[in-house]
Amino acid sequence: MAAVPSSLRPRYPLPTHPSHPIRRHLGATPVSRHGKVKIPEGAETVDVVFINRDGTETPLTVPVGMNLLEAAHQADVELEGACEGSVACSTCHVIIEQKALFDALPEADEDEEDMLDLAYGLTGTSRLGCQVVAAKELDGLRARIPSATRNMAVDGFVPKPH
Numbered sequence: 001m002a003a004v005p006s007s008l009r010p011r012y013p014l015p016t017h018p019s020h021p022i023r024r025h026l027g028a029t030p031v032s033r034h035g036k037v038k039i040p041e042g043a044e045t046v047d048v049v050f051i052n053r054d055g056t057e058t059p060l061t062v063p064v065g066m067n068l069l070e071a072a073h074q075a076d077v078e079l080e081g082a083c084e085g086s087v088a089c090s091t092c093h094v095i096i097e098q099k100a101l102f103d104a105l106p107e108a109d110e111d112e113e114d115m116l117d118l119a120y121g122l123t124g125t126s127r128l129g130c131q132v133v134a135a136k137e138l139d140g141l142r143a144r145i146p147s148a149t150r151n152m153a154v155d156g157f158v159p160k161p162h
């Protein structure tokens with residue numbers, strides 16, 4: 001193996017790989033910079049995965065009874081939630097990747113349907129994250145965060161009375 005000129009050597013210690021002359025550590029697994037969800041003692045949990053806007057995945061263990069918005073916020077996952085779960089925006093829109101798990105969810109009520117109609121990139125398996133509550137039958141759920149959100153309240157939307 002040829003010697004590496006000193007000008008190309010790192011000036012700080014790096015993890016090494018024996019076959020590489022510059023001795024760099026290469027890894028393909030994205031580093032998770034997200035936090036964790038607080039699990040109350042003795043709580044039942046389910047595993048869910050958020051698929052972030054940049055395509056990285058954030059696996060989380062979530063206590064049964066916690067909604068996806070709350071879990072995302074506790075773990076610093078970038079899911080908005082402008083109205084903090086009061087079903088007055090669509091910024092917590094998520095797309096459930098597994099149709100079977102989408103079908104296992106309790107049906108969206110009229111308020112949620114109205115807000116989903118305003119969501120950016122609505123799909124057949126879209127839900128509001130604040131309305132999806134972790135339950136045992138949802139173990140393994142994968143929720144994709146759409147590439148954008150539409151917040152009508154911020155964008156100047158003035159609701160008309162019915």
Ligand code: FES
Nearest residue numbers: 081083085087130
């Ligand atoms: Fe506004 Fe879910 S946070 S509807």
